[in-house]
C-alpha cells in the first residue's frame with residue numbers, strides 16, 4: 100500500500116470499510132455457531148479471511164449494477180445490501196428468507212439489489228454474468244456486472260468460453276477471481292499448468308491484473324479502476340485477488356491437505372486485523388470507536404438471528420410454486 | 430453341508446473403497462481419477478487412504494474439468510486402460526454429459542463395432558441432506574434413457590462391494606450411482622465377498638399381495654413400508670431393480686404375475702422417468718395380470734428445495750409409500 104493512498108484515506112470511509120468487514124466476519128461466526136446448533140443445515144461455506152474482497156468491491160458499485168456470486172456468498176450479499184435478517188432466515192429455511200427458504204446458504208438471491216445468486220455449480224455463474232452484461236449493453240444501460248468465482252473455476256470450460264464471449268462482444272462485465280489457493284483440497288499448482296491466472300484472462304484480450312485480496316484498499320482501488328473503465332465502454336476486465344480461506348472448505352472438511360504453518364502465515368495477514376492495525380497506526384480510529392463498531396455489528400447480527408427465529412415455515416401446500424411463472428404445477 | 434461364510438461388519442463407504450482397492454490390486458490397467466479423490470480423500474471419504482497405497486499415477490486428482498476428465502477416461506479406455514472415473518455427484522456430471530452421451534455411449538456403434546469403451550463412471554446421487562436444487566437431484570433414471578451405457582444403482586453393502594469388478598470387466602461404459610445417504614449404511618458381508626450380478630433385479634422381501642418396485646436410496650424406505658403394510662396384513666414383495674439399464678423385467682414380471690398389483694417408488698421425477706418406463710412395460714407385458722392400475726410414488730415435480738420440511742415433502746417417504754400401496758390394495762374393479 101502506498102503511503103500516499105493512506106494519506107488520502109478519509110476517516111469515515113475507513114470506518115465504513117472496517118465496519119463492513121466486521122459485519123461479514125461476525126455474521127459468519129454466528130452462522131458457524133448456528134450450524135453446530137443445527138439451526139442451519141446443508142452445506143455452509145464460510146468466507147472468513149476473504150472479506151476484504153467483497154467489501155472493497157461492493158462499495159464501488161451503483162445500485163443498478165448486477166452481481167453474480169458462488170456458494171460462498173454470504174459476505175457478498177450482506178455488503179451488497181441484502182438484509183442480514185433475510186439472509187439468516189434463508190439459512191434457517193424460513194419463508195421470510197431472501198429466497199423463501201428454497202435455496203439456503205448456497206443460493207441467496209435478491210432482485211432489489213440485482214443479486215443474481217449464489218451458484219452451487221463451479222463456473223456456472225460466469226455465462227450468466229456474460230448474459231446480464233449483454234442485456235445491459237443491448238438496452239443501452241450503463242450498468243456493470245460483477246462476477247465472483249473461485250480459482251477452481253478457471254479449469255472449467257465455462258470459464259474460458261465466458262471470457263472469450265465477453266471479450267468478443269465487448270461486454271460490461273468485471274470478472275473477480277477469488278484465488279484462495281485451494282479448490283476444496285486441490286492446491287492451485289496441482290490443478291493449473293500455469294498458475295498465473297491473470298495471464299490466461301489477458302490472453303482473451305482483456306485488461307487483467309493480480310491484486311492483494313487481503314488488503315481492502317488495494318481491492319477497492321482495483322475494482323474502481325476496472326468498473327469505471329468497463330462502465331465507460333472499455334469492455335470486460337479481469338481481477339485476480341490473492342486471498343485465503345481461514346476455515347474449512349465447508350463444514351464437512353477434515354483439512355488434510357494443508358498444514359498449520361501455512362494457515363498461520365495467512366492468518367497473520369487477516370484483512371481485518373491488518374486494516375485495524377493500520378488505522379490505529381495512522382490515528383484514524385480510536386479504541387472507543389472500534390468498540391462502537393463492534394457493538395453495532397453485534398446488534399445487527401443479533402437482530403438477524405431474532406428475525407430468522409421469528410420467521411415462519413412455508414406451508415407444504417406451496418411446494419410446487421415457482422416451478423413455472425404462472426404458478427401452475429405440471 | 431456348505432460352511433456358512435464368516436461375516437464381517439462394514440459400511441457402504443468401506444465396501445466401495447474395498448472394491449476399488451481390490452480392482453487396483455488385481456488389474457494394472459485400473460486407475461481412479463476425479464476431483465479430490467487423492468489428497469482430500471474423496472469428497473465422501475470413499476477413496477481415503479488409496480493415494481498413500483497406490484500413488485498419484487493411479488489415484489489421480491483432477492482439476493475441476495468434468496468434461497475433459499470424463500472424456501479422458503473414454504480415451505484411456507479406448508486405448509487399453511480400465512479407468513474408474515469419479516464425478517463427485519450426478520449434478521456435476523451434467524458438465525460431462527456431452528462426453529457421456531455423444532462419445533461413451535455412441536463410439537462403439539458409430540465405429541461399426543471397431544472401438545468399445547470399457548469405462549466405469551461412479552457418482553453420488555440423491556436428496557435428503559438439505560443441499561437444495563443444484564446438489565440433490567436423482568438423474569440415474571434419466572441416464573437409463575441412453576442406449577450404449579449400463580446403469581447400476583447399488584443399494585446394499587454387498588452390491589457396493591460387488592458391482593465394481595464386473596462393471597470394470599464389462600466391455601462397455603458403466604455408470605454406477607451411489608446414493609449419498611447410503612455411504613454410512615452399515616451391514617455385514619461375507620469376508621470373502623466378491624463380484625455380484627450386474628444383470629439381475631432381486632427380491633429383497635417376499636409377499637403375495639402387491640409388488641413394490643424400487644432401487645438405490647429408496648430401497649430402505651420401501652422395505653420399511655413393506656413392514657408397516659405387513660402389520661395391516663398386506664404382504665408386499667419388494668424388488669430392488671439394482672440395474673436400471675438394462676432393466677431386468679423378468680424378475681419384475683414374475684412378481685407382478687403373482688401379486689397382480691404394482692407400485693413403483695422412485696426418487697427421480699415422475700414425468701418421463703424410469704417409473705414411467707416400468708409402468709409402460711407392465712402395461713405392455715402384464716396388462717391382463719393386473720388387478721389395479723400401476724401406481725407410483727416419485728419425487729414431486731419441483732427442483733428439490735432447501736428447507737427440511739419442503740425437501741421431505743418433495744421426495745418419497747414411508748407414509749406416502751404405505752398410503753399409495755393401501756390405495757392400490759383398495760382398488761375395486
Ligand SMILES: Cc1ncc(C[n+]2csc(CCOP(=O)(O)OP(=O)(O)O)c2C)c(N)n1
Pocket residue numbers: 171219220221222248249250251252279281282283348464493495517521524
Ligand atoms: C461443476 C462442479 N464440480 C464440482 C463441484 C464440487 N465443489 C464444490 S466447491 C469446489 C471447490 C471450488 O473451489 P474454488 O472454485 O476455488 O472456490 P472456493 O471454494 O475455494 O471458494 C468443488 C470441487 C461443484 N460444486 N461444481
